[in-house]
Amino acid sequence: MKSKHDHWQYLFAPHLVALIGASNTPGSWGYGIMRHLLVAKKRRIYPVNPSASEVLGVPAYDSVLGIPGSVDLAVIAVSAPQVLMVMRQCVQKGVGAAVVISGGFAETGEQGKKLEAELVKVAREGGIRFIGPNSMGHLNNFSRLSTLAWTGQVTPGPVALISQSGNFGHRIMNNGMKSGFGFSKSVSTGNEADLRLEDYLEYLAQDPETRVITAYIEGLREGRRFFQLARETTISKPIVAIKAGGTSESARAARSHTGTLAGSDAVYAAAFKQAGVIRVEDDDELADVVAVLLHQPLPRGNRVGIVTVGGGLGVMAAEATEREGLEVAHLTPSTLKKLDALLPPRWSHGNPVDTAGVHMTENSVIFPCLWALMADDNVDAILFQAAVGLSTRRLSRTFNSEEIKTFREEEENSLALLGQRIAEYSKPVLMVAPSVEFTADPEVSSIFHREGIPIYHNPRRAARVLRHLAWYKRYLDARA
């Protein structure tokens, strides 16, 4: 007898997987999924394809019924008219759970809706829970399972993704990896004929391998349940969500895409707020926020300290801070005194701290300015610009090789110290790149990723993250 929760085990950690519609044709879904399934050497994969004797070197079966022994998970990637028959065979076989990749159901109109209803009936009666139809697959990095046909290798990590768009999920994962974090599990929910976004949320809320849950949402089928679950979850596990379809034509597009009602944007906004869900605009902002949530503390308040190596950058950072509803911190006299001792007389004498002519490679001056701000009781979070991570080629414009060595040592020490102090003071520090050269260079980004210090291309993006963090902290405090 299967228990209530067995289907999660079958879906996300199956030992025996059948791929119905497995194919030897590059470019097809059945080929892409098969390639991914074969990555985990210990898992038994049974390709099903009546017109092939083997798929990618693995013996193929005519139908799921021909497979010897039991099947935990059936991945169904055949054309829509065949899906019903395949699902019936899965029921007969006693398959544990299914992922229906095939499209051509509710998203195509009335006839598709009927077909989908029939599919749900067959699966329910047969005790099979399933993802999809019209799903782009799912992923569990900790059991090395992927049914994502089109997404390459996904770095393992503590972030889970529930996406009502397969393509957009692909975007989110790629963007996240570029921002230095990896994924535990992900699911493209498809039409949610059986398992719904709310079910995945409930599952991931309990998942010990997931520290942050992200979601791309077009519309909720069980709004009340979602917000109840979210409210319980965000107390200990942040949820970062994109809610699309907030305008009239995009809502219409969402209806045609996943058949969901996008609903009133204002209602969603209010409900997200009440449930402690961090709502972001797009995958860029999502990656920006998640990168900090994983590695840095939440700020105690919204007073922002700014250290900048150029006056214009300081003006832009102050403006971004205020436009995001945060405060430009007023530094204490003791901090001003410390900075007077560090900087040339013509420094800005206030926040933003414009180091005024100190060359941006002089980290031996610039980092101590940061330490001074971190120690200031009037400062809750910091936007920091310094020339950490400059390429050796770039540094050689200014330094000889001996000096570059010293610069690198100092840089490493400063970053290590920074990590310690962030923890000690419980104040997040977000880097703002002095120039596009920094964020465009994967080597530079990787230094920051390694240290858990995200680097942002412009101050507005960094300030927006701080706004979300400060809001989330206030939310948690109010619930405590």
Next chain:
Amino acid sequence: MKSKHDHWQYLFAPHLVALIGASNTPGSWGYGIMRHLLVAKKRRIYPVNPSASEVLGVPAYDSVLGIPGSVDLAVIAVSAPQVLMVMRQCVQKGVGAAVVISGGFAETGEQGKKLEAELVKVAREGGIRFIGPNSMGHLNNFSRLSTLAWTGQVTPGPVALISQSGNFGHRIMNNGMKSGFGFSKSVSTGNEADLRLEDYLEYLAQDPETRVITAYIEGLREGRRFFQLARETTISKPIVAIKAGGTSESARAARSHTGTLAGSDAVYAAAFKQAGVIRVEDDDELADVVAVLLHQPLPRGNRVGIVTVGGGLGVMAAEATEREGLEVAHLTPSTLKKLDALLPPRWSHGNPVDTAGVHMTENSVIFPCLWALMADDNVDAILFQAAVGLSTRRLSRTFNSEEIKTFREEEENSLALLGQRIAEYSKPVLMVAPSVEFTADPEVSSIFHREGIPIYHNPRRAARVLRHLAWYKRYLDARA
């Protein structure tokens, strides 16, 4: 006798340049500027440094007075207290014009203000116009002149930059180059003690090598003159400007930075509108807009067609379009019919055109969808997603080498045709990257840059550009 306009010639195309404060010390201003000045082999460079016999291999002079023959341009990079004396010597020498890099003037307080007033008096009486003080240098790519100490090689191109922040100017140029365009001239205006932002605008408005003028503005010293000039200029040459300091603390920071009054943001906003200046938020948006202005026509209206390879991407693109105040176009029946013939039955049957399961590498289907939208009278501009520019490594997941060759040929033909059709229909087409892999890959970007088709990482950024273009077109139509 120098005529009224000679100083521009001396500043931007001098034959004989003296660098006062030239240095052999890597990391110093006098070293960085000297290196850049030496790039143009035909120009005579005279380093001035009383304690060196030569600088970077060039014989040095004790003072500008010791230089044999005349000097067109003096670049002054000595400490503030020496600048006055140096300027007096320049007057005595009959120097044509000057760039004062040195800081320590009005930006530092009362005493600095006095020193600056004195400097202006000496220069005016001696007939020397100058950039700065507290400038980070200037650039004329067409005469191979650069006094920018910290910015590496700048690609030549048709964009000019006037910046009230040296560091921010550096950002703008680097970001622009990453977006595929180059610069004609640039100037870091510094404290604008003599030549002001308005003067540079007047000069660049006439400059035949400049097709688009960009600016980073904290505050205008001659607002009325600026807006009058801008209004005359934007009729034929777009101006794209960042106006910083629009919030209280950022205005304070601007005052401390360049001594300008940032002024009321609402007043600026209204004046920019009236003068036809495209106001952008930051250097990212500036690069986004300029890239299109250089290569594509302005849209006749604000009705946007969307072609997308994924439903979620379509929803997000429609939402971005509406949030930017544009319309999601209603396609004509004839276009719908064309699309019906091209796409599988379950395509979205409307705008956004979601190709619904057509694989994103199937450009032989996706480009014809674009041609259909371009021909539609209800469509003024297009946001387009296709898998153009995928790396060979990525393509090899789907195709064999023969198929990759065919894909590349088709890709090239499609892009060439796209260029032709953009001109033919006079409708801008902006690419939206299906995933971060596209924009992160410099090779992919370069394909689009070569064709003059900018590629945007997310639909919001692309829609924002269309909003600016549509607004500018309306502005020009109203003035016509």
